[in-house]
Amino acid sequence: MTIVDSADELGRRDRKKLETRAALEHAALTLVAERGLAAVTVEDIAEAVDVSSRTFFNYFPSKEDALIGPGPASAAELRAKLEAVPAEVPVLEALRLITRSELERVQERPEQWMLRLRVYEQNPSLLPKLVSSGSEAEQVVMAAVARRCGVEPGTTGYPELATGAALVAVRVAMTRWSAAGGRLALTDLADEAFAQLAAGLPNP
Amino acid sequence: MTIVDSADELGRRDRKKLETRAALEHAALTLVAERGLAAVTVEDIAEAVDVSSRTFFNYFPSKEDALIGPGPASAAELRAKLEAVPAEVPVLEALRLITRSELERVQERPEQWMLRLRVYEQNPSLLPKLVSSGSEAEQVVMAAVARRCGVEPGTTGYPELATGAALVAVRVAMTRWSAAGGRLALTDLADEAFAQLAAGLPNP
DNA sequence: GCAAAAATTTCAGGATCTGCAATGTTTCAG
DNA sequence: CTGAAACATTGCAGATCCTGAAATTTTTGC
Known part of the structure; x- marks a missing residue:
């Protein structure tokens, strides 16, 4: 014992x-x-x-x-993870890193999540909740981003924009993953989306 | 007569x-x-x-x-506006242009919209609807972006990402506008957000 | 005015969600 | 093992949300 x-x-x-x-x-x-x-x-x-x-x-x-499923581990955990990333790392890259571990957890239960994502596709009224803006998790991450940049939250809009953009990247990656039937790695799709963001969304 | x-x-x-x-x-x-x-x-x-x-x-x-207020004029109108922008203009810039006229309409009724935005702040459950992902308008814009890039929708994720990022920019601009009590021009705030996106969200 | 069209109202009813009190289970200390 | 405390489940009452259908009132065009 x-x-x-x-x-x-x-x-x-x-x-x-x-x-x-x-x-x-x-x-x-x-x-x-x-x-x-x-x-x-x-x-x-x-x-x-x-x-x-x-x-x-x-x-x-x-x-x-x-139907929503387990959101991010916990707000506190997210915050800790973000603060563990060295300050030299650019914000967007830091966001990519902390979303990665969340997405790995998603990838571990493919059937369950693909089912969930199919349900989301077929019931668009749920879509806003897939990565729900305004959630506690988003607030916490946003605040941490603000601290990392040394900006007052709510003055420049940068933390809100970066956090929001990262959530969009996650959403897009998950949707593509679902559409591809899981044949592509979710983390690769997310990396791709983050890369496009970091490049300034140039015309493809 | x-x-x-x-x-x-x-x-x-x-x-x-x-x-x-x-x-x-x-x-x-x-x-x-x-x-x-x-x-x-x-x-x-x-x-x-x-x-x-x-x-x-x-x-x-x-x-x-x-409480949501009039969304974008009409999906068809949005599509037409987007297609009216010359093909040389980068996608993100095109998105900035078509959101601008929407934001100008918002700016014309400051009291009403500031009240609305205050209500949104105080009732976060409404936030996802502020710029509702999954809405018909978003779908239409996304499809138009896909056409403009010559990409099949749902394959590269670029249209979804660009459209989603643009909506985040709009949301951030409106939130800042509300927080600033309307002392800043909404369109300027949006321009700033789009510029940050186009620059790849570099650390500030 | 008058008849057609449209908006409002009333009514019935299904569904969501919340307290509250009663009834079971599980746990744990003795 | 046993009793009591802790907790989970349940039934029930009730407020609210939202919808369909029929009755009623208002507006319109002639």
């Missing part, structure tokens, strides 16, 4: 919680992929997992949130 | 419709600015204008839509 338990050694309770959450996510994704967002009710999803619809709302604040 | 009526010569009916729509927009904006999005119901808005709540939904598909 080790003193420090491995991270995924959880009690029965938390294990069941994770199971239920995953089951709800999965049911939501497959049902919406089959029938479309509007034709799936929360009750349908809950029934597929055999829990009450009230329980669904204990896990997700809205139907859409069950 | 001229043969061609001026554009805003409308019958009483259409005039009233515009009035009602404007009144609903205004009521929605002021109420939400005062109390916050969650604390304002559709019934509140309808009551403030003295119409039934069902009528509200005849004008707007959702509560949020009453």
